[in-house]
Amino acid sequence: MHIFGAFFLCLINYLYWAMRFSCILIILMFSSTFVTGQVLESNRDLDRKYLEDQFYFGLTYNFATNLPADVSQRNLSYGLQAGFIKDIPLSYERTMGIGIGLGYGINSYYTNLLASQQGSDVEYTVLDSDADFKRNKIATHVLEVPFQFRWRNSTSEEYKFWRIYTGVKLGYVFDGRSKYVSSSERIIFVNKDIRDFQYGLTLNVGYNTFNVHIYYALSSLFNDGVMEQSGExxxxxxxxxxxIFYIL
Incomplete structure (x- = not known):
């Protein structure tokens, strides 16, 4: 009986500590699961909060379309643009979205259409092909507001992806000048005939760093009714x- 009682007491003691250990283990397992779940949920939320392509820089060749008769482009007409775009995802996967931004653009248009001041007016004449001049251009400094519809196959961990961004760009010309330089004279003046408010369609397509940028103006470079000397x-x-290059 003494042996049985001692055995029974040892069994009871063993079960007590085993149950206590089991309870502690179960509590630790639930705690670990809860913390892990919180971390995974946090990571999931983080993955769903990444943004794309918020800063941009672009370099373009500027074609002057719809030119008057006998007017042609000369030299290298170029454009520079840079700015910031707020990325606003529309889909849960963040592959669809819109972008609204603010930027600054510099543009030049080299042609043989000479602008000269005549009192308070500006007169436009076509320079002959054998005219001796170094450069003749229209230069604009523009405050730009791009608006884009955006598609990309990016993720929070993938920085190389395809993108198609299309939309419109509004521009306010806060400085527009005509500049003519020859071997004998130099003419520079603020040209009030340049349209202040300009707008057009944009398309940006590419992969990773290099993306093609196209802008087509829906508005004329000059105000309505501006004519060259022949009446056109x-x-x-x-x-x-x-x-165009995008940076996060």
Whole structure:
């Protein structure tokens, strides 16, 4: 009986500590699961909060379309643009979204259409092909507001992906000048005939770093009714083609 009682007491003691250990183990397992779940949920939330392509820089060649008769482009007409775009995802996977931004653009248009001041007016004449001049251009400094519909196959961990961004770009020309330079004279003045408010369609397509940028103006470079000396209305519309680079 003494042996049985001692055995029974040892068994009871063993079961007590075994149950206590089991309870502690179960509590630790639940705690670990809860913490792990919180971390996974946090990581999931983090993955769903990444943004793409918020800063941009672009370089373009500027074509002057819809030129008057006998007017042609000369030299290298170029454009530079840079700015910030707020990325606003529309889909849960964040592959669809819109972008609204603010930027700054510099543009030049080299042609043989000479602008000269005549009192308070500006007169436009076509320079002969044998005219001796170094450069003749229209230069603009523009405050730009791009609006884009965006598609990309990116993830929070993938930085190389395809993108297609299309939309419109609004621009306010806060400085527009005509500049003519020859061996004998230099003429620079603020040209009030340049349209203040300009707008056009944009398309950006590419993979990773290099992306093709296209801008087609829906508005004329000059105000309505501006004519060259022959009486033909000047309705030049810029077409810009080049590269654009995006940075997070």
């Amino acid at each position: 209305v000047i309705e030049i519309k810029p077409l810009k083609v080049g590269l």
